[in-house]
Amino acid sequence: MDRSFCRMTGLTKAFGDNLVLRGLDLDLPAGQVTALMGANGAGKSTLVKILSGVHASDGGRIEIAGRDFAPATPAEAIRGGVVTVHQSIDDGVIPDLDVASNLMIDRLAEPGYGFFLRRGGLLAEARGIAARMGFDIDVRTPVAQLGVADRQLIAIARAMSHEPSLLILDEPTSSLSALEAERLFALIDRLKARGVAVLYISHRMSDIRRIADRIVSMRDGEIAGVFEGDALDYEGAVNAMLGHGLTDADLTMAQPGRAVVEMTGLRLRAGARPFDLTLRENEVVAVTGLLGSGKTALALALFGLHRPAGGAIRLDGAPHTPRSPAAAIRAGVFMSAKDRASNAVVPGFDIARNISVPFLGAVSTLSVVSRGQERAQAQDLIAALDIVCRSDRDAILSLSGGNQQKVMLARWLSQACRFLVLDEPFQGVDIRSRRDIGAKVRRTAQGRATLVCVAELDEAFEIADRIVVMHDHAVTAEFVNRDVDVGAILSAVTGSAAEGQAA
Amino acid sequence: MTVEADKTTASTRATGQGGRVALDLAIRYGFLLLLAGLVLFFSVFAEGFAGPRSAVFIFQSVAITGILALGVTFTLVVGGFDLSIGSVATSSMMLAAYMMVVLEQGAGATILACLVMGALIGVVNGILIVRFKVPDLLATLGMMFLLVGLQRIPTEGRSISVGMTLPDGETAAGAFSPAFLTMGRHRFDLFLDDLVPAPVVFLIVIGVLVWCFLELTRHGRLMYAVGSNARAAALTGTNVNGYKVLAYAISGVLASVGGLLLAARLGRGDIASGTNLLLDAVAAALIGFAVLGAAKPNAFGTAMGALFVGILLQGLTMMNAPYYTQDFIKGAVLVVALVFTFALSARRARGGG
Numbered sequence: 016m017d018r019s020f021c022r023m024t025g026l027t028k029a030f031g032d033n034l035v036l037r038g039l040d041l042d043l044p045a046g047q048v049t050a051l052m053g054a055n056g057a058g059k060s061t062l063v064k065i066l067s068g069v070h071a072s073d074g075g076r077i078e079i080a081g082r083d084f085a086p087a088t089p090a091e092a093i094r095g096g097v098v099t100v101h102q103s104i105d106d107g108v109i110p111d112l113d114v115a116s117n118l119m120i121d122r123l124a125e126p127g128y129g130f131f132l133r134r135g136g137l138l139a140e141a142r143g144i145a146a147r148m149g150f151d152i153d154v155r156t157p158v159a160q161l162g163v164a165d166r167q168l169i170a171i172a173r174a175m176s177h178e179p180s181l182l183i184l185d186e187p188t189s190s191l192s193a194l195e196a197e198r199l200f201a202l203i204d205r206l207k208a209r210g211v212a213v214l215y216i217s218h219r220m221s222d223i224r225r226i227a228d229r230i231v232s233m234r235d236g237e238i239a240g241v242f243e244g245d246a247l248d249y250e251g252a253v254n255a256m257l258g259h260g261l262t263d264a265d266l267t268m269a270q271p272g273r274a275v276v277e278m279t280g281l282r283l284r285a286g287a288r289p290f291d292l293t294l295r296e297n298e299v300v301a302v303t304g305l306l307g308s309g310k311t312a313l314a315l316a317l318f319g320l321h322r323p324a325g326g327a328i329r330l331d332g333a334p335h336t337p338r339s340p341a342a343a344i345r346a347g348v349f350m351s352a353k354d355r356a357s358n359a360v361v362p363g364f365d366i367a368r369n370i371s372v373p374f375l376g377a378v379s380t381l382s383v384v385s386r387g388q389e390r391a392q393a394q395d396l397i398a399a400l401d402i403v404c405r406s407d408r409d410a411i412l413s414l415s416g417g418n419q420q421k422v423m424l425a426r427w428l429s430q431a432c433r434f435l436v437l438d439e440p441f442q443g444v445d446i447r448s449r450r451d452i453g454a455k456v457r458r459t460a461q462g463r464a465t466l467v468c469v470a471e472l473d474e475a476f477e478i479a480d481r482i483v484v485m486h487d488h489a490v491t492a493e494f495v496n497r498d499v500d501v502g503a504i505l506s507a508v509t510g511s512a513a514e515g516q517a518a
Numbered sequence: 519m520t521v522e523a524d525k526t527t528a529s530t531r532a533t534g535q536g537g538r539v540a541l542d543l544a545i546r547y548g549f550l551l552l553l554a555g556l557v558l559f560f561s562v563f564a565e566g567f568a569g570p571r572s573a574v575f576i577f578q579s580v581a582i583t584g585i586l587a588l589g590v591t592f593t594l595v596v597g598g599f600d601l602s603i604g605s606v607a608t609s610s611m612m613l614a615a616y617m618m619v620v621l622e623q624g625a626g627a628t629i630l631a632c633l634v635m636g637a638l639i640g641v642v643n644g645i646l647i648v649r650f651k652v653p654d655l656l657a658t659l660g661m662m663f664l665l666v667g668l669q670r671i672p673t674e675g676r677s678i679s680v681g682m683t684l685p686d687g688e689t690a691a692g693a694f695s696p697a698f699l700t701m702g703r704h705r706f707d708l709f710l711d712d713l714v715p716a717p718v719v720f721l722i723v724i725g726v727l728v729w730c731f732l733e734l735t736r737h738g739r740l741m742y743a744v745g746s747n748a749r750a751a752a753l754t755g756t757n758v759n760g761y762k763v764l765a766y767a768i769s770g771v772l773a774s775v776g777g778l779l780l781a782a783r784l785g786r787g788d789i790a791s792g793t794n795l796l797l798d799a800v801a802a803a804l805i806g807f808a809v810l811g812a813a814k815p816n817a818f819g820t821a822m823g824a825l826f827v828g829i830l831l832q833g834l835t836m837m838n839a840p841y842y843t844q845d846f847i848k849g850a851v852l853v854v855a856l857v858f859t860f861a862l863s864a865r866r867a868r869g870g871g
Contacts (some may be wrong), residue, residue, distance in 0.1 A: 078641055318753075341755035352753045359753065363746035363814060373754035375736035382735045426754070 020045035020212040021181050025075035028061055035061045037236040050223045052256045053233030059216055063183055067099035068092030098179035100171050100187055105375045107168045108158050115141035115154035117169050148172045154451035164191050183214045188222055192305045200226050204394030218481040232256040269480050275434055281326035282342055287488035289326055294464040299457055301479035302468045304508055309466040309488030314438045317351040319343040347433035351423055353442060359423045367393035367407040370426045396425035401451055417448025424452055426460055437467045441474050453478040484508055541675045542810050545811035548858055553826055560833035567836050570710050573835030581717035582776045584824035586799035588728045591773030592765040594803055594815035596746035598654040603773040604796025605665035610777025612669040615678035615787025622692035632774045640770025644763030691713055702782025716761045729817035801852045802827055808858040
C-alpha cells in the first residue's frame, strides 16, 4: 500500500438530471495538504458533502485507511475521523452560546456525556483547545459579540477538538485577516506533522502557495489535473480548472470625466483620521484593506446607512447626506451589499422578481406590476451577464453562488445611476463568474462613478482603474492600476507605511 | 462497463423525472383535489348536504372567518403574525352594538368608528413590533388580552342588546339601524331566491381586492420581499417598517369588518360569541399555503382554506358528528395541510437543487 489515507474511486452523484460527479478518482495522502480548486458547479461542494456525510454518493467507493467509508450522517463521518469546516460560518457556530459551549458542543452531543453540564470541566477543556489554537480570548464571551473572523476560528477550533484524521476546510480564509490566516496556517502545519490529511478548498493563490503540497483541479465533476512537486504550477492548475488559459485581465484605462463624488475631510468614525477622496465619471475605483479597515463603513455612509463623524460628501457638487437607502437611491447612488445571502437575495422570489425589487416602479403602471415587462427586463440582463439558468422564473436559490451574485449585480444595473457602490461583489464567486462580473462592471462604467470594495488584491487588479487602500477607517494610499508595486500596496494595507504614504 | 453505467444513470434519471412531475402535481393540485373529494364524500353520505340550504350555511360560516383570515394573510406575508384579530373582531362587534344601542348613533358613524378602531389597533401592534422590537407573537398576544378585557369594561361584562339595563340603572334607548342589520342578514338571489348571504359578497369583494393588491401591485410585491428577507428589502430602499405597520393596520381593519358583520348578523353585542374566530382564521390562512403549491401566504389559498374548513364543519354536522369532535378534526386537517406545504415543497426544492 502507498501512503494514501483516503482514496476515492469512481464517485458519481446526480441531483435530478444534473450529473454533478462523473466518476471521480482522488487520493488524499496522510500528512499532506491537498488544495482543491474548481469553478462553481465543478462539484467541489458535492464532494465535500459526500465526504462529510451530508449526501450519499450514487456510485463508486471511498476507502479510509484501507476500509470502506460511507457515512450516512455527519455524526458518522466525524466518528470516522473526517471533520469538515463548512464555508458558511453561521452553520458552524451558535451565536447565543458562549465560546466554551461552542467549542465543546459536539462533546455535549455525544451519547456518553451525561445529563448535567459540568461547567468547570467544560471551561477548562475549552481553554485548552483555545490555547492550542493560539486563540487569545475569554471562553465565556458570547459568540454573538464576536466578529466574523473569530467565529470562523471557533468553527475551525471545534473541528480540531475531534482530532480528525482527515480535515476538510472549505474556503476557510475567506473572512480572515492576513494575521488570522497565518495562525490557521501554523495550525495546519502542526496537523500535517501529526500525519493528518488536509483537503483545502480555496482559490487564494497566496493560501495555496503557503500551505499546499499538491493542487487538484476539478472541472465538470471530474479531476482535470493534479499538480505536485517542489514548485507547484498554479497557472497550470487554474488552466486545468477553467479549461482555457488564464489571460491577464485586459484593462483599458478609462478616461476619467467630471468629479461625481467628492469627499473632503471625511471622518468615518470618531477618532479616525480625516481623508479626501474624489471619484470621477467613467472610472472604476477599488477600495481594499484588511477586515475592519472601514471599507464597509465607507460604503454604508455613501448609501445612507452610516453617519460619518465629520467632513463632507458631495455628489455632483451638492451635499450628499442621505438618511436612508431610499434617499440614496433617489439621489442616484446604488449599492450592492456584501454577504449576498443575508443582505441581498430574496429567497422566496424567482430571478426576475429578485432583479426588479429596487425599481418596481420602472416595470409598473399606477403601481400595478407588469409581469411581462419584468420578465423581459430579466431576460435581457440574463443574456447580458451570461447568467446560467433554465429561465428567468428559476428560483434564485437554485442558482450557483456566482450566478446568484450576477443576479444581484443585474438588479443594480437594470437602471442607470450616477454612482454605483459594490461591496465585496466577489464573495463566494468562482473565478469565471468573477471575470464576467468584473468585465460587465467595467463595460457599463461609462457615465457613472464606480466604487468596488474588495478584500483581495487580485480582485482589485482585475477590476480597477485606481486602487485606494484603507487602514483604520481612513484612506491611506492611492495607486493607479498600472505596473503597480505590489509591495507598496501590501505595506499600505497592513498599515506599516501609513505614516509616510498618506495621499 | 461504461455503457452499463450510462444506462443505469439514464434510467434513474427517467424515474427521477417521472417522480418529480408526480410530486409537482401532488403539491399543486393535491389540496384542491382533497376539497373536491370532501364535497363528493359529504354529498353521498350526508343527507341534505348537496343542496342550496346547506350551501347557505357554509357560506355564512365561511364569510366572517374568511375576512379575518385575509387579514392574517397580510401579516404572514410580511413575516409576522397577528394573534389579536379575534379580539379585534369581538371588540368591533361590541363597539358597534354600544354605538347604536347605548350612544344612539346611526349606521354610518358606527361603521366608521369600528374601522378606525381596527386600523388604530393594527397601527399600535405594528409600532410595538417595529419600533419597540417586541416579537410579533408577544405583541399581538398582549393586545389580544388587552382587548378581551377592554371590550367588557363599558358594560361591566354584560352583552349589549336592545333595551338592556345600563350600569347606571337606566334602560338603553337606542336600536340597531335596519340598514346596518341588512349587512349581516340580507340574502341575494342567485339562481335560487335568497341564496347568497350579504357577508359572502363582502368576502368575495375583499378577497378579490386583497388578491389584486398582493399579486399585482408593487406594494404587495414589496410586502412579500419584506417577509422573505427584510434586510435585503431594506437595502434596496424598501420602507420595511412602513410595510409592516401597514400589514398590521390592514389586518386590524379587516378584523373590524368581520366584527361589524358579526354584530349585524347577531343583532346584539354578544360577549360570548367569536371565541373560535382567531383559530379558524389562522387555520384557513395556513391551509392556504398548501393550495396550488404556493408554499407562501396568499389570498386565493386563504379563501380556499376558509371554504375547506366551512365545508368540513357543515358536512360533519350534517353527518351528526358531535360538536366536540369538530376542533379535533380541524386540527388534524391543519396538520395535514402543513405537511403538504412544508415537507413536500422541501422535497421538491431538494430534487430541483
